[in-house]
Amino acid sequence: MRHDARRALALCVGLFVAASTTAGQLSRADIARRISPPLVVGEKPADTPAWPISSELTPDAGPVGWVFESIDLAPIPGFEGTPYNLLIQIDTTGQLLDVELLRQHEPVFLSGLGEAPLRDFLAQYAGLNLSQSITVSTAYSDRSNTRQSQSDRVVLDGVTKATASVRIANQTVLTAALAVARAQLGFAGPAQHTPPAEVREDRFEVRSFAQLLADGSIARLRLTHADVEALFAGTDGAGLDSSDASPDALVTELYVAYLNAPTLGRAILGDAGYTHLRGFLEPGQHAWWVATAGPDSLIDTHFVRGTSPERLSLQQHGTPFELRDFDTAPAPPPGAPALNAALVLRTSPLSGLDPAAEQTFELSFTRQRGQILPQRIHRSATLAYTPPADYFRLPPAPLPEWLIAWRERVVELSTIGLALLMLSIALTRPRWLSRSARRLRIFRLGFLAFTLIYIGWIAQGQLSIVQITGAIKTLAAGHALTSFLYDPVSLLIMAFTLLSFFIWGRGSFCGWLCPFGALQEFAAELGARLGLRARRLPPRVALALDRGRYGILLALVLSAALAPAMAERLVEVEPFKTAITVGFDRAWPFVLYALGLLALGAVYYKFFCRYLCPLGAAMVIGGKLRVLDWLPRRAECGQPCQTCRHRCAYDAIDRNGSIRYNDCFQCLDCVGIYHDEARCAPLLLYRRKGRRVGTIKSS
Incomplete structure (x- = not known):
């Protein structure tokens, strides 16, 4: 019973922690205080955790924008394991109006750099559109590309020393905003992973209607009475066809052609009609010629120009797209059969539809049963249409954000990779290097200088206990550890350290690759040059402190799992953020603490590493994997x-x-x-x- 009670308590605590980090924190009243009349806040729809914003001046026009908290839609774990919570506003065209910081737990922005650089970063989203490719620049990438003016690509200014954190923020903004845009604005669905194809304006040749029909440029769906009857089979509408025509007699033929492609557009509309259409189409907007032949027409006498035809719909990858009449009556193209209706239909400009991918058009049929309170039964026939690929230019698939981070830091990764190879050789074959005390001293101090300056201060590769507590928080919330991919330098050192556990134990990292450890070693060197006598703690005190490291590690692990807010404070036992991440550019209590530890290290050799470091305690545990x-x-x-x-x-x-x-x-x-x-x-x-x-x- 006691065991079950402990399990139940742990489960409740875990659920509380997960709920507290993934639930929005604002009410409708909080949102109302952030907007000004004549704008008003509506109720959240059942399918989207976002508030619609409408105008009192046009109450029947529908929402003019949407406001939502990112944590409700994109609870992506940050570097420390806790998601950002951002308040995001978009309008009905997909333009980002504002991104406000509500809550964050990134170590570098918590009393390190402070939140000001993060707020400056988020301010860059105002005025951008979700149809653009939005990525983040860093100190390691080409700064000349920053905040590009190209309409389809924008590169935002990053934050030095916070590369991984701002990339995760960017993913949070885009993931949350696109989720609302797909649900409420008709953007492309989540199945689309690559940018839409682009029409080749230079691709044109004169083709007849029959030729375009033969190669699939124009799609056709032919339905007989037997075909329509099969749609209603097994429903209350079966057998209700009042026509005396034979089963093989034609009901309708549906024709579809993609008009943005010059070959198709000119063949269907003529040169003047095609030029007129393209003059009205906005970037990202698509148009089709849709026509029917036979006894049954696509539209009836009640159809209103400029509206959507009731009987026709379009889907791609399971996402519906609204089709609206272009308000023109195209003449039948040469060679076409006798048509009973023809429309030019277009999507919204920011639909995100991919014209080179399969498009599913659905033509609906309705049958009625009964005279009083009649029952209407609806069924649809589908026409799958994929225009020929040579009409399009397929842009390359965008690289994932984490891979961009790796590409931008290839110089740092290569340099550190070579250093790790050199270190591996030195540790595997140490005889020649270590036989000469002078040679070993030069190599060791040189490598430690590289670790401190390049790995630590320049490449920001200091491993930290925060990575362990952050991983615990992330896993406890049910998320994957993908945030580690945004910090390639740390991940490289992490991978090398894990491998070294099996060969050399814990010492390869603590003795050679820890920037703060290197700084302590130089503090000891300075102490010796200043004439300070090296001291050793009494054995009992040293043993007690050594064991105390594991108590600190245990406290951090438990607090990360059960009390994340406490963990954020306890991790400050590490001076790594103060001394390495922000280079002592921090509030004086933190700087004083880091300098005090270095002063102790000048007298008691590597005092923090040996007696206080929780990461070192974790390294000792990992080092037990050593096989030799x-x-x-x-x-x-x-x-x-x-x-x-x-x-x-x-x-x-x-x-x-x-x-x-x-x-x-x-x-x-x-x-x-x-x-x-x-x-x-x-x-x-x-x-x-x-x-x-x-x-x-x-x-």
């Missing part, structure tokens, strides 16, 4: 030789000479001593006595 004891030891190590133990600044060597890999930062000092006849006491002694060196033992 790769640091060589001799039988004489520890019995009686204590050289390596006394010189190990990390206190990672026991009295018996064995290596404690949980505490080892892989500085290679002991490897150099092991191979150096001038520093290794057993080698020096046996060489003098002419005896063999003792056997190697496992550590």
Whole structure:
């Protein structure tokens, strides 16, 4: 029972956390306070979590725009694991009117850079249209392309040191806004993953009606009485055909042709008619010639020009598109059969329909049963139409936002990749490098300088406990860890670190790839140059602090799962954001804390890394995956030789000479001593006595 109660409590807490991070926070009254008369806020429709905005001046005209919270439509986990919540306004043409920040939990904008850069970033969306391709520039991409004036592509200014965070914000804005646009404005449905095809204006040849019909440029649907009867089979409308015609007699022939293509448009409308049509079509708007022949007509005497024909509808990828009459009566094209009706129909300008993809036209039929309170039965026949591909130019599919981030940072990724290869060689074959203490010192300090300056301050590749707590929050909310893809440098280092766990343990990251760890090492170097005597904590104190790291890690993990707001404060135990991410450009309490830790590190070697770092505690746990004891030891190590133990600044060597890999930062000092006849006491002694060196033992 107690176990079941604990499970129930955990489930309730999890649901509360998930609900608190994915529910909108504004009421209708809150929205009303944000708009001015004559605009008024309506009730949310049942199918879309968005408020319609209408005008008191035109109450019957329908909404003039929509306002919605992004978290109701696009709860995309941020870098820290919690989604943004943005208030987004769009009008009926798909134009973004405003994007307001309601809530965010990105570490870099929480007392780091502050929210001002994020608000400046969001202000760039005003005036953009959802029909445009909107991407984000970074400090790593071509700044000359920023905020391009091209009508179909816009590149927004990014925020330095917040590359991943602003890309996630961009995905949030576009995903939420497009969801409302698809539901309420008739934009293309979610099945469309590539930009619509573009009509080739240079593609024209004179073709007859019969030729266009033969190659599929004009689609035809022929329906007989038997075909229509089959539509009503099994319904109350079956058998209600009052005609005496034979089953094979024609009911109607439906013709459809895509008019934007010059070959088709000129053949159907003539040169003057085609020029007239194109003069009225707006960018992104499509038009079709639709006609019927035979006894049954597409329209009747009640049809009003400029409206939508009741019997005809269009869908693509399951999304309906409104067809509206162009208010013109086209003459029958040469070679066409005798027609009883012909219309030029067009979509809205921002429909998002792809003219090169299959379009499904539906022609409806209605039968009536009974005289008093008659029952009407409706059925539709479908015509699938795909214009020939050579009428179009197919634009390349847009790259996903995360892949753009990877392409823009190819220089950083390549540079760091080469550095990781060099480090792997040094750790795998360390003998030549480490035998000379001077050579090892030059290499180590040079690599740590690269880690601090390039990986940390320039490429922003500092791994953090926030990535662990953020992953926990994201998974607890039922989302995938896709936010990691937006930070390719960190992901590369993360992947290398995970792989290194199996080979070297935790030390490859903590000893070589942590920018703040490198900064601490330089603090120790500065302390030595200033004449500060290096000190060591009493063993009991050191042990208590070492174990305390795991308590900090546990507290962070539990708070991330159960109390996310508390986790945001607790992660400040790490000084990484202060010292590395924003380069000490932060409020003075945070800067003072980071400098205090560095001052302690100048006296107590790598104090934060060894005694406080929760990420280091997680690295120790990951390091237990190590399959090899790769640091060589001799039988004489520890019995009686204590050289390596006394010189190990990390206190990672026991009295018996064995290596404690949980505490080892892989500085290679002991490897150099092991191979150096001038520093290794057993080698020096046996060489003098002419005896063999003792056997190697496992550590």
